[in-house]
Amino acid sequence: MTASGADTIKLPEIKLVDKYNRRLDYLRISVTDRCNMQCIYCMTHGKIQKLPGREILSYEEIFRLALIFIKLGISKIRVTGGEPLVRKGVCDFLIKLGRLEELSDLSITTNGILLKEKIGKIKSAGIKRLNISLDTLKKDKFKKITGSDAFNEVWSSIMAAHDSGFYPIKLNVVVLRGINDDELLDFAGLTFSYPFHIRFIEYMPIGTSHLTSRQLFAPEIKNIISSIGHLNPVQRNRFDGPAQRFKFENAKGEIGFIRPISEHFCSSCNRLRLTASGNLKTCLLSDTETDLKTPLRNGCSDDKLAEIILRTVYDKPFEHPLSSNCAGIIPGHMSKIGG
Numbered sequence: 001m002t003a004s005g006a007d008t009i010k011l012p013e014i015k016l017v018d019k020y021n022r023r024l025d026y027l028r029i030s031v032t033d034r035c036n037m038q039c040i041y042c043m044t045h046g047k048i049q050k051l052p053g054r055e056i057l058s059y060e061e062i063f064r065l066a067l068i069f070i071k072l073g074i075s076k077i078r079v080t081g082g083e084p085l086v087r088k089g090v091c092d093f094l095i096k097l098g099r100l101e102e103l104s105d106l107s108i109t110t111n112g113i114l115l116k117e118k119i120g121k122i123k124s125a126g127i128k129r130l131n132i133s134l135d136t137l138k139k140d141k142f143k144k145i146t147g148s149d150a151f152n153e154v155w156s157s158i159m160a161a162h163d164s165g166f167y168p169i170k171l172n173v174v175v176l177r178g179i180n181d182d183e184l185l186d187f188a189g190l191t192f193s194y195p196f197h198i199r200f201i202e203y204m205p206i207g208t209s210h211l212t213s214r215q216l217f218a219p220e221i222k223n224i225i226s227s228i229g230h231l232n233p234v235q236r237n238r239f240d241g242p243a244q245r246f247k248f249e250n251a252k253g254e255i256g257f258i259r260p261i262s263e264h265f266c267s268s269c270n271r272l273r274l275t276a277s278g279n280l281k282t283c284l285l286s287d288t289e290t291d292l293k294t295p296l297r298n299g300c301s302d303d304k305l306a307e308i309i310l311r312t313v314y315d316k317p318f319e320h321p322l323s324s325n326c327a328g329i330i331p332g333h334m335s336k337i338g339g
Contacts, residue, residue, distance in 0.1 A: 015072065015073050016069075016072050016073045016074065016272070016309075016310070016313045017313070017314075018282075018313055018314055018315070018316040019314055019315065019316075020267075020316075020318055022267075022268070022269060022270065022316070023073070023270060024073070024074075024270055024271065024272050024282075024313055024316070025073055025074055025075045025076060025270055026074070026075075026076040026077075026078070026241075026270045026271040026272070027066070027069050027074045027076070027077050027078075027271070027272050027273070027274060028077075028078045028079075028080055028271060028272070028273045028274070029062060029066065029077060029078070029079050029080065029273075029274045030080050030081055030082065030084075030273070030274065030275050030276040031057075031059075031062065031079060031080075031081060031082075031084050031087050031090060031093070031276060032056065032081050032082040032083070032084060032086060032087040032276050033050060033051050033056070033081070033082045033276045033277070034050060034081065034082045034083065034086050034087065035081055035082040035083040035086065035111070036083055036086055036111070036113055036114070036148065036150075037083065037111050037113070037146040037147055037148045037150075038146065038147035038148070039133075039135070039145060039146050039147070040144075040145055040147075040179075040211065041174055041176065041203055041211055051276065051277055055277055055293075056276045056277060056278075057274075057276060057277070057278045057293060059089060059092075059093045059096075061278070061293070061296060061297075062093070062274070063093070063096060063097070064296070064302075065274060065278075065292060065296065065305070066097065066100075067100075067302075068302055068305055068306050068309065069272075069274075069309065070100065070102045070103065071306070072306055072309060072310065074272075075102065075103060075104045075105070076103070076104060076105040076106075077097060077103060077105070077106050077107075078106075078107045078108065078109060078131075079093075079094060079097070079106075079107070079108045079109070080108070080109045081109075081110075081276075082276065083110060083111050083113070083114075084108060084109070084110060085110055085113075085114040085115065085118055086114065090118075091118055091121035091122060091125065092121075094106070094108065094121070094122060094125035094127065095121065095124060095125040097125070098125035098126035098127065105129070106125070106126060106127055107127055107128075107129040107130065107131065108122065108127055108130060108131070109131040109132075109133070109172075110130070110131070110132055110133070111132070111133045111146070111154065112132045112133070112134070112153070112154035112155075112157040112158060113148070113150050113153050113154060113157070114157075115130075115132070115154075115157035115158075115160070115161065116153070116156055116157040116160045119157070119160055119161060119164055123164055123165075123166070127166075128166060128167060129166065129167070129168055129169075129170070130161055130166050130169050130170065131170045131172055132154070132157070132158055132161070132169065132170070132171055132172065133171075133172045133174075134154060134158070134171045134172065134173060135173055135174050135176075135180050136151075136180050136183060137183055137186050137187065138151075138183070139151040139152070141179075141180065142154075145179065145180070158171070158196075162194065162195075162196075167195065168195070168196070168197045168254075169194075169195075169196050169197065170196070170197040170198075170199050170256070171187070171190075171196050171197070171198050171199065172199050172201055173187055173198060173199065173200050173201060174201045174203055175200050175201065175202070175203065175216045175221055176203055176211060176214040176215075176216065177213075177214040177215065177216045178214055179214060181216055181221075181224075184200070184221060184224050184225050185224070185225060185227070185228055187200075187225075188225040188228060188248070188255060189228065190253065191247070191248060191251040191252060191253030191254060191255060192248065192250070192251050192252065192253075193252065194252060194253055195252040195253045196252075196253040196254075197243075197245075197253055197254045197255075197256055198253065198254070198255055198256065199243055199255075199256040199257075199258055200218065200221050200255070200256070200257050200258070201258040201260075202215065202216070202217055202218060202258065202259055202260055202261045202262060203215050203216075203261075204260055204261065204284075204285060215261065217259070217261065217262040218244070218257040218258075218259045218262055218263070219262065221257065222246075222257060225255065228248070229248040229249060229251075230248070230249060231246035231247070231248060231255060232246060232247050232248070232249065233245070233246055234246060234247050234254055241258075241271075242258055242259075242260075242265040242268075242269075243256030243257060243258050244256065244257045244258075244259065260284075260285065260320070264319055264320070266283075266318060266319035266320060267318075267319070269283075269316075272313065274292070275289070277293065278291065278292050278293025278294075278296065279291055279292065279293070280292050280309065280312050282312060282313060282315070282316035282317070283316065283317050283320055284320070285320035286317060286320060288317070290308065290309075290312040292305065292308065292309070295308060
């Protein structure tokens with residue numbers, strides 16, 4: 001499969017490889033822009049205008065695109081939102097994806113509110129790994145951060161997932177100075193009691209941010225939690241994302257640091273994002289998107305859609321523009337992207 005036209009670019013044959021020779025094999029699919037929380041670092045505009053239902057891809061459309069991506073080399077899919085579990089029928093969609101033998105890994109990111117009631121169906125889809133957002137272990141602070149008084153429900157879901165045998169369960173903690181940095185030791189301490197992977201994530205200023213001054217970077221986080229023990233590096237495996245992995249001596253779980261600002265991992269980025277509105281993003285921290293929904297709904301063939309995808313992937317930017325020395329802000333809303 002090659003590009004056509006006067007400005008022909010040599011594109012790889014049935015491979016998602018960009019001009020910097022990065023192989024893209026990981027697709028994040030946002031199934032909805034809706035969420036049952038209003039986290040302060042996500043919904044930075046307060047109330048955000050939701051997409052009309054007709055503008056969101058149907059499950060049939062998402063599945064068709066997923067098959068095309070898989071034929072082009074995607075082997076790992078993570079389903080996200082918004083909050084994916086708020087969309088009706090999502091569990092049946094997960095089960096359908098889970099039947100695809102070409103996928104080596106299928107997972108989901110959730111805030112956990114609805115997880116417990118859907119956990120049986122999620123497990124039946126073949127999902128073993130879960131990412132659950134949890135930025136505090138304190139009930140009152142949870143409401144301030146998320147706008148929802150649902151800490152008990154989320155923690156109950158985490159325990160239910162643990163009891164059901166999901167592994168690994170990754171708890172994603174967006175660290176904000178003066179908001180939840182006083183709980184770093186509490187989160188790190190969980191790894192001695194549970195086999196959880198605690199992932200400390202540097203805040204990324206997306207949208208009209210008022211939190212840039214509260215950024216706390218991985219070296220400082222690591223220094224703080226090292227007061228309770230030495231962190232030993234963990235060998236990476238094929239399912240690893242960008243997290244730098246460590247483990248305390250005799251701990252059941254792990255610590256991970258995701259450093260999109262203080263240490264770019266762009267040179268090894270292997271991921272793409274399909275938004276709920278049907279746009280393909282090759283970089284989370286970029287406002288450049290390629291519309292797949294319009295050609296899909298206008299009767300485009302799978303081959304033509306694959307060509308559009310290949311061209312878009314080929315032009316994936318080398319790196320994002322944010323750094324710890326420059327307080328840049330990326331346009332958009334995380335709730336609509338599916339971080």
